[in-house]
Amino acid sequence: MSDDSLVISEVSLLGAGCATLSLGARANEFKAHNFTIVDSRKHLPKDHVWGFWFMPWLAKTDKVIRKRWSNWQIISQEKCIRHSSELHPYCALNRNEWIDTCSKQAKKNEVKFTQTLSSKKQFQVIDSRPPPIPKGTMLQHFSGFEIETTVDIFDDKTATLMDFRCDQSLGMHFIYCLPFSKRHALVESTLFSPTIAPQEFYEKAIKNYLNDIMKLDDFSIIRSEAGAIPLAVLKQRDISFTGIGGNGGAIRPSSGYAFSFIQKQVEQIVNMQVPNQPLKVEVPHSQFEISMDKIFLSVIRKNPLLAPLIFTNMAQSLNGDNFACFLSGQANLKIWCKVVLSMPKIPFILALFGIIFKRILK
Numbered sequence: 001m002s003d004d005s006l007v008i009s010e011v012s013l014l015g016a017g018c019a020t021l022s023l024g025a026r027a028n029e030f031k032a033h034n035f036t037i038v039d040s041r042k043h044l045p046k047d048h049v050w051g052f053w054f055m056p057w058l059a060k061t062d063k064v065i066r067k068r069w070s071n072w073q074i075i076s077q078e079k080c081i082r083h084s085s086e087l088h089p090y091c092a093l094n095r096n097e098w099i100d101t102c103s104k105q106a107k108k109n110e111v112k113f114t115q116t117l118s119s120k121k122q123f124q125v126i127d128s129r130p131p132p133i134p135k136g137t138m139l140q141h142f143s144g145f146e147i148e149t150t151v152d153i154f155d156d157k158t159a160t161l162m163d164f165r166c167d168q169s170l171g172m173h174f175i176y177c178l179p180f181s182k183r184h185a186l187v188e189s190t191l192f193s194p195t196i197a198p199q200e201f202y203e204k205a206i207k208n209y210l211n212d213i214m215k216l217d218d219f220s221i222i223r224s225e226a227g228a229i230p231l232a233v234l235k236q237r238d239i240s241f242t243g244i245g246g247n248g249g250a251i252r253p254s255s256g257y258a259f260s261f262i263q264k265q266v267e268q269i270v271n272m273q274v275p276n277q278p279l280k281v282e283v284p285h286s287q288f289e290i291s292m293d294k295i296f297l298s299v300i301r302k303n304p305l306l307a308p309l310i311f312t313n314m315a316q317s318l319n320g321d322n323f324a325c326f327l328s329g330q331a332n333l334k335i336w337c338k339v340v341l342s343m344p345k346i347p348f349i350l351a352l353f354g355i356i357f358k359r360i361l362k
Contacts (some may be wrong), residue, residue: 034112046226051159083320126281131235133232137230144225144226261329306344313344
């Protein structure tokens with residue numbers, strides 16, 4: 001079929017968030033689909049940092065990445081597991097810089113922007129608006145500060161992904177520390193639990209960590225960030241539309257990671273496009289991964305104090321490349337076997353039987 005004979009299909013994208021703008025930024029790669037982004041918001045949400053391991057589908061992020069760490073660590077009271085990977089470094093970028101970059105590229109690609117969905121019949125509507133979150137859903141909720149110090153205190157070559165040397169009274173809790181330089185870092189208090197904690201809890205945890213663990217009591221706060229991510233398989237907001245991003249199953253239930261999986265989802269849309277056909281949006285996680293994540297979340301919900309053991313054991317069983325691939329949905333059978341064998345057996349077996357029993361009752 002020649003380009004002259006192509007019929008252009010008009011596609012509306014609901015919401016101007018990461019998923020739709022990432023897709024709009026690649027509109028020039030679509031031969032037979034035009035995009036219109038529909039969003040009524042006039043202001044960007046508060047900025048925050050997105051972290052991910054670099055994978056082949058993240059090549060478009062290269063110029064926007066703020067910092068890469070080839071080394072990272074997970075720490076408990078008993079041990080510190082360190083990983084390294086030159087192939088898959090841990091990366092961070094600022095949400096608003098990515099959104100702004102994609103928005104500019106989308107406009108350059110002649111993507112239209114409007115505040116309301118046209119009343120005319122649409123060829124396809126792709127919906128990125130967040131789905132409803134059922135009460136009691138497990139959440140990854142966090143609050144943090146980007147800080148500066150007057151002395152060299154941070155190891156800027158190593159990201160601390162989880163440090164469990166903090167208050168575990170409200171659920172699985174760890175400190176996340178991304179050092180952008182020896183005097184500049186993002187430090188977050190992160191909880192896995194169904195209930196958002198009072199703001200004072202996160203702030204106290206961060207200050208205790210800086211004072212007691214980092215031996216730092218003199219620092220200035222540049223900015224703050226906070227959020228809550230559902231750790232669950234959520235029902236799509238409106239089944240008459242095509243879901244994408246968080247509304248299309250992109251959030252990894254066990255970790256809350258979404259940015260990398262959204263880019264993977266967009267890459268799949270680009271590669272699977274067919275003229276005169278609606279764009280296909282796939283969930284970027286296998287059914288096996290989702291099933292295993294459900295077991296993990298059941299264990300963490302019932303046994304939050306096991307979290308330090310679970311994560312340090314898992315990290316200890318893998319090398320840096322394996323670990324990055326596992327958290328990025330690229331684990332092969334060998335990696336999965338290592339992870340499963342590293343887990344405390346009884347809690348996971350009980351969780352598996354509990355899930356099976358629930359299915360039987362349904």
